[in-house]
Amino acid sequence: MYIAITRQQLGDNFRGSVQDFVNYLEKENEGKSMDGQELYFNQEENNIDAERVIAEIDANTAKLGKRDPKFYSLVISPSQRELKHIGDNPEKLKHYARKLMKAYAASFYRDREVTVKDILYFAKLERERTFSERDREVRENQPFATQILELKHQIRDMERVEGQGNIKRLQDKVQVLERDAPHQQNGKRIVPGMAKEGHQSHIHIIVSRKDVTNAHSLSPGSKFKTSETILNGKREKQGFDRDQFFRAAEKTFDKHFGYRRNFVETYHARNLLDKDPKRFFALLLGLPTSEKQVARQLLFKAGVRVPTIPGNKVQLAYKALMQLKRGIGKAMESGTIGI
Numbered sequence: 001m002y003i004a005i006t007r008q009q010l011g012d013n014f015r016g017s018v019q020d021f022v023n024y025l026e027k028e029n030e031g032k033s034m035d036g037q038e039l040y041f042n043q044e045e046n047n048i049d050a051e052r053v054i055a056e057i058d059a060n061t062a063k064l065g066k067r068d069p070k071f072y073s074l075v076i077s078p079s080q081r082e083l084k085h086i087g088d089n090p091e092k093l094k095h096y097a098r099k100l101m102k103a104y105a106a107s108f109y110r111d112r113e114v115t116v117k118d119i120l121y122f123a124k125l126e127r128e129r130t131f132s133e134r135d136r137e138v139r140e141n142q143p144f145a146t147q148i149l150e151l152k153h154q155i156r157d158m159e160r161v162e163g164q165g166n167i168k169r170l171q172d173k174v175q176v177l178e179r180d181a182p183h184q185q186n187g188k189r190i191v192p193g194m195a196k197e198g199h200q201s202h203i204h205i206i207v208s209r210k211d212v213t214n215a216h217s218l219s220p221g222s223k224f225k226t227s228e229t230i231l232n233g234k235r236e237k238q239g240f241d242r243d244q245f246f247r248a249a250e251k252t253f254d255k256h257f258g259y260r261r262n263f264v265e266t267y268h269a270r271n272l273l274d275k276d277p278k279r280f281f282a283l284l285l286g287l288p289t290s291e292k293q294v295a296r297q298l299l300f301k302a303g304v305r306v307p308t309i310p311g312n313k314v315q316l317a318y319k320a321l322m323q324l325k326r327g328i329g330k331a332m333e334s335g336t337i338g339i
Contacts, residue, residue, distance in 0.1 A: 001265075003075065003249055005074055005220050007072050008073075017058050018054055021071075022053055038124060040124050041124075042121055043119075056122075058070070060120055061210060062214045064210070064217075068209070069221075070209055072209060075203070080200075081298070082259065083199035083201055088199040090127075090201060093203060095256075100248075103249055104119065104245060107245035108218055108239075109240065114211075114218065119208075121208065122205070124203065124204050125201065128200055129200040130192075131193065131196060133192055138183075138191065141189055141191070144189065148174055218240075262298060263283065263295055269283075
């Protein structure tokens, strides 16, 4: 399970409205009839249209400055293994999202309990994901992409001057490079923006920064960690416990759907990789044989090759360990192994 929390982007062309983001999320609905479109949902309702989402999020911004984020975005991206386990069932995924938002509310650190009834949010299911520059397949295809681009520039230059150079020879080189690129899908070189095969369902959630009463700020931003502050002479709790939220998200999925999570899929493993990679590797090697085999398969699919080292030799050379960490880190960032 890969979950990302990001704040509203505030650039030079700042717009306080959520409209641009909602328009982006409508991309899969383009060209479809109303019956075939995927609409928004929240904790209690289904089939909410985009106009209502924009109106309610934009109206819920009391006392926020021009440069304050008005909403946050959550992306819930189950791995293909998790999606296969639930049959890529959209209703199950929506049900999980609603349970997840209960955990989201409970992760706020406040003097009073925050529940999902305090949260103003709208969620939307999407069925497609595309390759980005962060994906291993794109990165490993990049040397071929660079050569292909250079050859195409040469071909265009030759076409401007009739009779200059052998265009057919360069075109043949392009075809060879296209064919020899290591990562292909349906006979075509994988490039950024290409739709991914297989189960790709995920959910985007737009969460207002203000609660449903438009009176209290509820920010999950990384800088708003659990702490206490003095406000009007009183000590008050503030912040959002991301660790608690991510652990609850994982536990909720596993318990509700009976999912048996491998070590390398866990939030605990990701934390270990960041803070103590040597311990991560030691635990990986110490897994029972069957679990270790699954872990290796998951990492191999993500493009990470784990050195075959006897379990009693966990003092891996520092350089090799850092290479392993970088490889797994990139796989995690792209959601390939779903942590």
